[in-house]
Amino acid sequence: MARKARQRISYVLPLANSAGGHRLGVNGLAVDTDNSILYSGGRDGVICAWDLHLDLKHAVAPEHDEKVAAQPATTFRQQVQAHTHWINDIALAQSNQALLSASSDITIKLWRPAATDRLPPQPIGLHSDYVKTLAVPSTTSDWVVSGGLDRKIYMWDLNGGGEKLCINVAEDEAGSVSNKEKGSVYALAATNNVLASGGPESTVRVWDARTGKRITKLVGHTDNIRDVLVSQDGSTIMTASSDQTVKVWSTVAGRCMYTLTMHDASVWSLFSADPDLSVFYSSDKTGLVAKTDTRDVIELDEGISVAVAQEHEGVHKVLVAGDSIWTATSRPSINRWRDVNIEHAEIDVPENYSTKRYSVSTIRSRYPSPPNRQESSSPPPPPNRPHETGTRKIPLKYMLRLSNTAPFPTPLVVEDERSASVVDGNKESAPPEVITTQPVRTLPDFSIEGQTGLIKHVMLNDRKRVLTLDTAGDVMMWDLLKCVPIKSFGKRHLEDVQKEVTTTANVANWCTVNTRTGSVAVILEENTCFDAEMYADELELDEDIEFREDQRINLGKWVLRYLFSNLITEEIRRDQAFRKELLSSKEQQRLRENAPPNIQIPPAQTNGWHAMGGDSESTATPRPINGTNNVPTTPGFSIGLATPGTFNSPVRATSGMHPLSPTAEEGEPLGKRTSHQSSQSGDRNSDYFSSGKAPNAELTPAGVITQQPATPGETAEEPATPGGEPTPKETSSKFGKKFRMGMSFSGMKKIGRTQTNEKEKPAVVEEKEEMESDSRSSKTSNSRVIDDNFLGTIQKIRFAYEDSLQSQIQNQQAHENGLPVPTPGPIDLASAITPSLPAETPVLKPPLNTTILIQEERPEAGGVADLFEGTVGTLGEQCDTLEKAAPMWLGDVLLKNQIPAKDVVKISFVLEPWQGSLPSIATDGNNRLNANRMLRAKKILAYVAERIEPAPTEEEKEAGKVLKPEEYLELWCQNQIVPPTMTLATIRSHLWRGGGDINLFYKANGKKEIKHAPQSSSIPVTPKPQPEATPQA
Known part of the structure; x- marks a missing residue:
């Protein structure tokens, strides 16, 4: 049986106000060349937009030794907290108007940064594990493909169509369990017709983009495939792998055509704006960025490769536009480098070096001579360049060897040195002037600086404070209840500070904390968030509150109460409006029931009533209530009124039963929930100690009745209908067709709860079928449907209002008809929303920009999906959305001050x-x-x-x-x-x-004389378990 998805609450403590930028490393880059905007996605879950102030369409890369003017600085444009986990990749689509992001929070989101509505990124797709990569066939595409660790490739429609295609990579193998476990997708590339994917199994799979069928499978790499490119016509595929190679594949031949080895480390990223992939850029784990040009050559490995730049860390993403290169690393900053023009270039070979090709197939080099390359049909270099005449010469120190068999200049070995080495075996012949490779650009042209983010944390023993270490090396202490930093310890070791501030207090673990996105995120789950308590006399409060002796405060309930304080205020306002409207509607109904049977209406007014275009200003024209033409109802029309047959003496004889044990409001026994009174230690009447397991306390029927409003018709003392006539059922009820059956309310209320007669059995069958068909809802005793979310708590409260009001009306009618019932008071509805008071949960004031998340743990998924995102200050405005996303247990805690029942440890x-x-x-x-x-x-x-x-x-x-x-x-x-x-x-x-x-x-200790003396006994006593006796609290 599938395990039910669990919902949890998460809140993120806001960092100090700072300029825009990433807090952690950057994984994804995308550029809008039309508007000169750079987009970046980071491990902090943030997407940033940067104004480049560059001409990206007409710029030409400078020469390697050209002195160029300084370019404009990049400025911050905007940013958005798009995800709650790492962003692993981003891409632009729909003419650069849609920015897509893939995250480890298992979602794919779409953000339209230029839209006027300024909506946050919206999810368009969901995986069941981390999403690692995205691919679009072009920037004008209306679909995107995504791949992740769930071993699936999805195609998503960008116009709201949802999933268009799903490819299960794990099923591509012939049923082998070991092979299915290797189907994770780390790299994707797409054209309109072809998809290419790669992952840890070192295999490149090519798919039909329209049907999802595999076209071919390319085997040759020996390690994880990290990036994939596909040519515009789909005939060539280029892959980068952790085996330190870049391979070029032919989809026509179905095999590897070239293996390029210009890198000495794992190759992490590829980029090419060339339709044929003739010019491409690659980056590796050591931070090397290489540019390779294979135009104007017969064999691809006869091209030229240049070390453009060298980062201090591995480059996760390389991006090129105009004459600039951007690199993303595990640091929060993004570096911009000047590109190098290597078009029609050749190596500037020193005199003591020779060029030859190492190949077992041929001795004669196929490397084209410089004259042949200069006579190429390619256009000449642009004017006003240092090398506008002749061929560009790139110094050998900047060059990288494309492959082991590629032609590359090597030092000449002099015959005298070779002879000397034979005579003197102890001496090795060293080549003259050994040249080590170095990058053309030693420093970036500009750096987009990042911000400080949190990278490590330690929870203290009191479970309400946490120490963090940020990227700048500073240690900070945070208060998880107030959601603010407490103290900064400067640049120190986290362990040293922990020893200084750790106390002896031992508090149960009520939350989990992580800093994976550079901020302190606190996660609360239903099963554990109410486990921790602390004594009120240990608090440091701004206000002077008088507590009971040894009063304890539940930490989870305390923080939730004030994180959602604006929501509670809004719900109280709505509750007041609902009760007022409900009382007004009942009063209108009562007036209609007491109206005379015949009303003489003048003809003119009657015509005006039936005429659609009548005089709206006429005060004599009858008006329907609430803008609707309601037909006056007869007395006893409301649902809660019972028929005369219900109140005969045989029914009175059943008053010894307890029909209220499963209450109509809750839909479940009260024993499954605990009120806030029973959860506080100061109010308990139970013992502190017990020798064995304490028996479970049982609620008496009287106790249930005092805590829950009685449902009309559930007691034997209910009044009969005036005149003894049965009343018709309300056919316009919102509770569905059940209420259209011709049976008494008394019988209906006992469906599935108490004994019924044979005539009522069909209703019982209907109730049972509906309960089995809807696992996401619970039902009260009169078949009302309760949503299994925060809204369900509100529904139960409102149903209780209706029942209470109906009961009061019935009592009033019975009293008016002279029945022996207590004198009823005025009809009123007291609010059933009872949030915890400051004496129980002292006032907290978390920052209004504290982020609140409602998340769902899906059993089949390897991650957590976000259902709702807001801030402390906006929860009241997002009330409707929150009611549908938040769990019911949160509603019980906030609105009814009830925490889930759990055995005391x-x-x-x-x-x-x-x-x-x-x-x-x-x-x-x-x-x-x-x-x-x-x-x-x-x-x-x-x-x-x-x-x-x-x-x-x-x-x-x-x-x-x-x-x-x-x-x-x-x-x-x-x-x-x-x-x-x-x-x-x-x-x-x-x-x-x-x-x-x-x-x-x-x-x-001697301060008082103990009156009792020690008792001695010569009879040995064997200890045995017995019921305990405990002092009163």
Whole structure:
């Protein structure tokens, strides 16, 4: 059975205000040559747009030794937080109006930066694992293909058509499990007819772009394929691999034509604007950027390759436009380099070097001579160049050898040196003037500086503070509850600061933290976010709030309460409007029910009523309520009114049953949820300690009735309809066709809940079928559909309003008809939205630009999909969207102050007197107890005091001579005194430091005389489990 997708809440702490730019490394680049805009996608999930202020269409690359004027600086244009994980690739489409991004958050998003509506990037596709690469056939394309670690290639329509094609790469192999696991897609290229993909299995697959069928498979690489290019006609494919080679394939011949080895490291990126791939750029793991020109040669490896630039780190993406090259690395900055013109160029060979081709097939070099190249039909160099006459000469020190068999200048070996080397075997003949390769450009022409981002973090023991280290080496402390930085420690080692600020507090893990996008992201999940508590007297608050003694605050509920404070305010406003409208509609209905049977209307007014174009200003014209022509209803028209047969004495005899146990509002037993009163330690009546597992507390029917509004018709005391006539059912009800069946409301309310007669069984069948057909909704006892999201909580509240109002109307009608019912008060609806108060969750004021995310963990996916994104300040405006995206448990927490029920984590310990100096707490020798992990040591001492000495007298209390137990008793563990405010969890982790039961000892400190003497017994007692007795909190 498929596991249900789980939803979680995530919030991102805002960084200090700074100029635009990336916080982490850059993975993707794209350029709009028409508008001179550079786009970049980074590991921080941000897409940035930069104004280049360059002429990218008519610029020509300068010579290697040409002195050029400085180009304009690049300026920041705009940016958007597009993703919540790394952006792995970006691409432009639809005439550069649509920017596409692929991310490790498993989504493909489309952003229109030039649009007037300024919408954020919108998802157009979803993978089930990280999306690694994108490809478009051209910048005017209306579709894009994406590939990822889910071993699938998708084609997405950019005009809202969704998925157009899906290729399952894993199924391409013949059923082998091992081969299916190797189908991840790391590289993609596309034309209108052909797709090419590569990945870790070192195989290039070519697909038909229209049918998704594989055309051919190219084998030859020995390591991961990192990038792919396809020529415009689809006849040539170029691939870059971690095996340090660039291979050129022919799709016609179905084999590798050339293997280029100009790189000495893993080749990561390829770029070419040439339709035939004759001129291309490549970059590798060492940061080398090479430009290769294979025009005007017979054999491709006879072309020329130049080391253009050298980065300090591996280049993930290389991009060229005009006369500039941009490189993206793991740093947040982007460097711009001046291109090098190598058209019609040849190597400037030194005199003591010779050019020859190393080949086993032929001795005669096929490298074309300089005169032949100069007589090429290609156009001459542009005017006003240093080399406008003759052939361009590129110094040998800038050159790269294309392949092992390519012609390349090598040093000449002098005969005398060769003879000397034979005579003197200890000396090696070294070539004269060994030339090492160096890049043409040693420094970038311009650098787009990035910002500082967080790269490492450590959660502290108190689980509300975290230390971070940024790219500049600074250490910062953050408050996860207030969502702000607390203190900066400067450039220090993170571990050293951690030792200084770590406390002994031990708090349950209630959240997870990551800094993968350069910011602190906090993730809250339903199963764990309510596990942690802290004592109110340990808080540092700006406002003076009076708390109960030893009051505890749930950290998860606390932070959620104020992250969504604007949403709660909006829901309270909507709730007030709904109750007002509901009361108004019921009053209008009551007035219509009491209206006289005949109304004399003048003919002129009647004509005006039926005429569509009547005088709208006439005050005598009857008006429909709310703009609709409602037919007046008869008394008892509303759903909640029961028929006379419901209130006969046989039905009254069933009042001993408990029809309210599964409430109509909840659709489930109340035992599955806990209210905020039961979750607070100060209000509990249960014991602190127990020798065995404490029995589960059960709710009595009375308790249920007091907590939930009664549903009309569910008690035997409901009044009968005046006159004893059955009432018709409301056919316009929004709850569907169930309510059109001719049966009493009393029978309907018991569908699937209580006993029914034979006439009502068809309704039961219908209820059962609907429950089985809709797993995403729950239903109340009268078949109302409840959405399984935040909106479902609101629906339950509003259904309860309707039921309560119907019950009040029925009681009022019964009283008016003289039935023996209590005198009803005025009809009113009190708000059922009860958020936690400041005494329970002190006021927090998180920054308004704190990002809020609703995410969904999909069982079949390797990642998390974002369902909603907003900020603390905009949640009220996004209320409708949030209601559909957020989970129901969040609605229960925010609007009803109810957290999901969960067993309390307890810790077992043995409590004994120190060396027999005080009486034992148990006469039978059983001193093994367990208690809530958050129980403080002073509560244990109070438990001891109650059992070893009598309670203080009234005279002692009035005289003020009563000492608190922690003032005259001490608790010891591992020969260390336990502070009165230390919890059991902290005692276990910092003092006991082991497994099993904790051994605790108590003794007097001499400030008070213990009246009871130690009790001795000669009869040995075997400890055994027994029910515990616990002092009141």
